[in-house]
Amino acid sequence: MKAQDFFEQYPDRDVCYETTDGNLFFLHCDAVNHSKTLKDANVVKHERGDQQLVENSQPPVDDDNSQQTEKKAKVKKTKK
Numbered sequence: 001m002k003a004q005d006f007f008e009q010y011p012d013r014d015v016c017y018e019t020t021d022g023n024l025f026f027l028h029c030d031a032v033n034h035s036k037t038l039k040d041a042n043v044v045k046h047e048r049g050d051q052q053l054v055e056n057s058q059p060p061v062d063d064d065n066s067q068q069t070e071k072k073a074k075v076k077k078t079k080k
Contacts, residue, residue: 003046018044 001009006016006024016024017031020040025031028043035041 006046007048014048016046018046 001024003016003018003024007013010016013026016026017028018024019031019035020038020042023031023034024046025034028045031043032041035043
Protein backbone atom coordinates (compact mmCIF):
# COMPACT_ATOMS: atom_id res chain seq x y z
CA MET A 1 0.00 0.00 0.00
CA LYS A 2 1.29 3.47 -0.84
CA ALA A 3 0.88 6.48 1.42
CA GLN A 4 -1.70 7.97 -0.95
CA ASP A 5 -3.75 4.76 -0.71
CA PHE A 6 -3.33 4.79 3.06
CA PHE A 7 -4.84 8.28 3.32
CA GLU A 8 -7.73 7.30 1.07
CA GLN A 9 -8.42 4.23 3.17
CA TYR A 10 -8.02 6.08 6.50
CA PRO A 11 -9.52 9.56 5.97
CA ASP A 12 -9.29 10.35 9.70
CA ARG A 13 -5.48 9.95 9.69
CA ASP A 14 -3.16 12.81 8.76
CA VAL A 15 0.17 11.00 9.26
CA CYS A 16 1.64 7.58 8.56
CA TYR A 17 5.15 6.17 8.82
CA GLU A 18 6.85 4.02 6.19
CA THR A 19 9.77 1.67 6.67
CA THR A 20 12.26 0.99 3.90
CA ASP A 21 10.58 -2.33 3.07
CA GLY A 22 7.36 -0.44 2.22
CA ASN A 23 5.29 -1.21 5.31
CA LEU A 24 3.10 1.62 6.63
CA PHE A 25 2.31 2.23 10.29
CA PHE A 26 -0.05 4.47 12.25
CA LEU A 27 2.52 5.10 14.99
CA HIS A 28 6.15 6.17 14.68
CA CYS A 29 7.22 3.81 17.49
CA ASP A 30 5.77 0.83 15.63
CA ALA A 31 7.63 1.78 12.46
CA VAL A 32 10.87 2.24 14.40
CA ASN A 33 10.49 -1.13 16.11
CA HIS A 34 9.90 -2.85 12.77
CA SER A 35 12.79 -0.98 11.14
CA LYS A 36 15.19 -2.49 13.67
CA THR A 37 14.80 -5.78 11.80
CA LEU A 38 15.89 -4.18 8.49
CA LYS A 39 19.31 -3.30 7.10
CA ASP A 40 18.18 0.26 6.41
CA ALA A 41 16.44 1.44 9.56
CA ASN A 42 15.19 4.78 8.21
CA VAL A 43 11.56 5.70 8.68
CA VAL A 44 9.75 8.12 6.36
CA LYS A 45 6.95 10.27 7.74
CA HIS A 46 4.12 10.92 5.28
CA GLU A 47 1.67 13.71 5.99
CA ARG A 48 -1.59 14.25 4.19
CA GLY A 49 -1.01 16.87 1.49
CA ASP A 50 2.25 15.83 -0.21
CA GLN A 51 4.60 16.78 2.62
CA GLN A 52 7.29 14.21 3.22
CA LEU A 53 9.95 14.19 5.89
CA VAL A 54 12.72 11.67 6.32
CA GLU A 55 13.38 10.67 9.87
CA ASN A 56 16.19 8.60 11.19
CA SER A 57 14.97 5.83 13.42
CA GLN A 58 17.52 6.66 16.11
CA PRO A 59 16.25 8.20 19.35
CA PRO A 60 15.23 11.84 18.96
CA VAL A 61 17.96 14.43 19.34
CA ASP A 62 17.48 17.38 21.64
CA ASP A 63 16.01 19.86 19.15
CA ASP A 64 17.23 22.91 21.05
CA ASN A 65 20.79 21.63 21.01
CA SER A 66 20.77 20.62 17.33
CA GLN A 67 19.22 23.93 16.26
CA GLN A 68 21.89 25.86 18.13
CA THR A 69 24.60 23.78 16.48
CA GLU A 70 23.08 24.47 13.05
CA LYS A 71 22.92 28.20 13.80
CA LYS A 72 26.54 28.24 14.92
CA ALA A 73 27.60 26.52 11.73
CA LYS A 74 25.88 29.16 9.61
CA VAL A 75 27.36 32.16 11.44
CA LYS A 76 30.46 33.58 9.77
CA LYS A 77 32.98 35.42 11.87
CA THR A 78 34.15 38.72 10.51
CA LYS A 79 37.40 40.46 11.37
CA LYS A 80 37.12 43.87 13.01
